Amino acid sequence: MIANTETITVQISLSAYGDALIYGTGGTRDYLPGMALKHLLFAWHEASFYGTDLAIQTIQEVELVLLPAEHVIPFFAECKLLDHIEWVWEGDAARLVELAPPLAACLEEKKIIPDFSAFQMGKLRWTWDEEALNRENRPRLKLAGSSDGFGGGLRASFSAAAFSRYYATETAAADLRREFPLLFAKDDPAAQGLDERAWLIAVGWKADTAPFRPMLQLLEPADEEDTLWRLGLVLQDKEDPSLLMPVRLTEDGEAQGSWPAAWSAPIRERSAGWLERLRMILPAGRLAGGSEDILGSPLDDEAAWHFLTAASDRLLDAGWQVLLPAWWDAASRKKPRLRAKVRSGAGGQGSSGGSLFGLDSLVDFDWRIAIGDTDLTEAEFAELLARNARLVRFRGQWVPLDPALLAQIRKLMMSVVHQGLSFQDVMQLHLLGSADDAAGGEAGERPEETQRVRLEVELSEQLSTLIGQISQQSQWPSLPVPDALQAELRPYQHDGYAWLAFLRRFGLGACLADDMGLGKTVQFIAYLLHIKETETAKTGNWPSLLICPTSVIGNWQKELSRFAPPLRVLLHYGGRRLGGDEFEAAAREADIVLTSYATSTLDQELLQSFTWAAVGLDEAQNIKNAQTKQSSAVRSFPARHRIALTGTPIENRLSELWSIYDFINPGYLGTPRGFSERFSNPIEKERDEERTKELQKLVKPFMLRRKKKDPAILLDLPDKNEMKTYIHLTAEQGALYDQAVNQLMERMLQLEGIERKGAILAALTQLKQLCDHPMLLTKEPLPDAAAAKSGQLDTETLISRSSKLERLLAMVKELREEDERCLIFTQYVGMGQLLQMVLQQELQEPVLYLNGSTSKTARDRMIDQFQSRTLPLDEQPNVFILSIKAGGVGLNLTAANHVFHFDRWWNPAVENQATDRAYRMGQTKDVQVHKFISLGTLEERIDEMLENKQQLSDNVITSSEGWITELSTDALKDLFTLRRDWMG
16 A cells, blocks of 8 residues: 555635636645646546646636536546545535535436426526435435535536536437427426426426326317307326316315326326416416316307417417317318309310400309308308307307408408409419419419418319310320421420410410420421411411510521411511501511510510510510510510510529510419519528429419420430530739739728629629630730731730630640531620630631621621531631620521530520530530639639529529629628639
């Protein structure tokens, strides 16, 4: 045995958080330095790295060692100390040394419980299970239950040790939340009126060992003469749930009644708690039944209704079990409904050339009110209302009459009876089926007070057939191809043409949204021929109007003359276009009038003077912003039928879909505000799946969308391979990039509001231009075009300043060696011009460039040249540079099988449209798509954003770059700042 060579007396003070402040004195009663004490006392304490991790605090010139709370009980329970020192424990130190071992055993055996007093203060702490320890004869722990600082500190130390041992990891903490969610519920009604034991049972920490469970039961009137309801306390046998023992509860909390003898002791223990909990939840008037039974007072109709609809829910939240009449659950879940039965004969099939049905046509119907399983006539419903009761027996069944819902029924009845049901109402109600908010008012605009009452429609045979045909492709009627069509329609194109003609019979607008390159043009031309062959002889000549982007007017002229020679085409475009009577006379002689979006806006009044046989929009996404003059003008043109052609019905926001649908079927999706509240906000902001499904149901009957890769299309198109080409900035580009970002950050400190947003958007453009070539940012004059043509251009210097240009040139040279052709898209005119000059000199062959300023004649000539295979080699262009806005839609450029996106666009739908100039019917080679990205720059962030947007746009929605202007200055800096590790 080692002899003691030194004596140290230890004193301890526990903080309210459970940390131990430790100080010691030597044999001379002088205070030991903190450093010496911690090295001696904790010499064997591995958890603190033998004392080295412990902090020292000085209070009133005494140095104290701070032992964190989670270590206090484990350390003093083990008390592994240096043997050559005599350790003397005084005051609270002695108490701690005595109590730590049994507390450590509690931790080891997990005899821990959540602290009820802490929970009442909104905290989660742990304490030892005193009840379990008492059963094991460990009464010493009661010493720690005192209200002094030591007792509170010891409990905090115990809690910290429990957290550290059992719930320190995220996984363990998550398991605790999942298994015992009520431990984390603030203001939990289950804790009201409970003692600690009852609360531990309520949160699920301890099992309830009583052989019964207390319940409240609502009993309905016994017979027709009885009008009073009754509430009582019953005990349910846990082994035989069908056995219920009624119990009377006195004002003193004593339970009276008959029950098995074994139940008496737990009933006596719990009955006072039942009374206290009921007083916390139920109104005082409900507990005034008299001294023998506080629940003895009968309930009238009003009180019973209140208990069913409100008090019972509060009791359930507080942990009570409640027995309600068997019929209540089903009756409360079945909302009242108005049922409209369409009268036989309503919704006739119409004729191919006669009057059209139209969404706004009124439908005759008979109606009933359904409450639960009970159908009421108007007279029977009025009789129930006259009783002025909330719970009534009707035809032997209890019927709940919610006053709020009754008011909604009356309001909806008045609206339906006076305004009638339109075919649009009937169709939406049928499509949405049992959606609770599909009743009353217009689509997308549901007042809050009508959301709980549903309007159901029972279709007549004729309407059922019609809506079935509209909704399911398998039921579309077949239609012969017009004799005059000079093309062989593929099966899916035949379906599309027949679908357009079918919807026309009923005045229902259509959105033909096939992928780019699937032949929307020929389907629409077949439709125009169908009108000419089937309607003109009966109704006289009503021309159709086609509105398209300027860039594709020439394409439409060629396709109409190629596929439908009998159609008389009037071009309404340019400075020499007709007006007034001359235009009307010429239009009367035409079958189709071609114009552009810009011209239709300028000539809105003129085009409004006609009722067109049909109005078609090509690239209908041009009206995606409903607030523009262009969109407003297009909507104002009267037409017997409206068709939108677009490969991208949604580019950025759901409001674009609304805009297209409000053109083809005005009012179908409601007002802009109503549509936003019902669909846009829930889907875009909250990703609401139910709203998404509802919108899909409403949209589907009037949109036909097929994709190139659909198995049923059978295009036999080659593959499209997309790849990203990552490029380092040059040193010059990197320096200019940093300078631009720094200047923007300085401005952000000074600007606010619209000026701040403008500065951010301007910086976006500058940084993207800089990634292309420094000349776009520095505004240096472009090289002389004559020098470029003569081969005197200093291309070496120009190329060396832009890594993108250098990489593009290398790739284009490589594909030209294989005799392949390419398209290059850029959004900047200066870059397009520079690319044309450099590539023309380096390749020693003609290079085409098409942008917004290119005339229609020049545009058509360029397309013919590029697609040609008959020109002499020195005249044949093989590289076509295009502005993504001017050349991204409506062009057929299948001679190319490489597509370069030199700079990235904000919208993946726009990029895909541009790619589809080459990847479309007629393409015989695999198409290689190259997307250039400057590493470490904003372009890399844009690419990540585009990836996310593409995933969303395949669903219902994408987003735009506007979010960048709303970022904080720090977030902007993080987004824009050049990452130096990517510098070339």
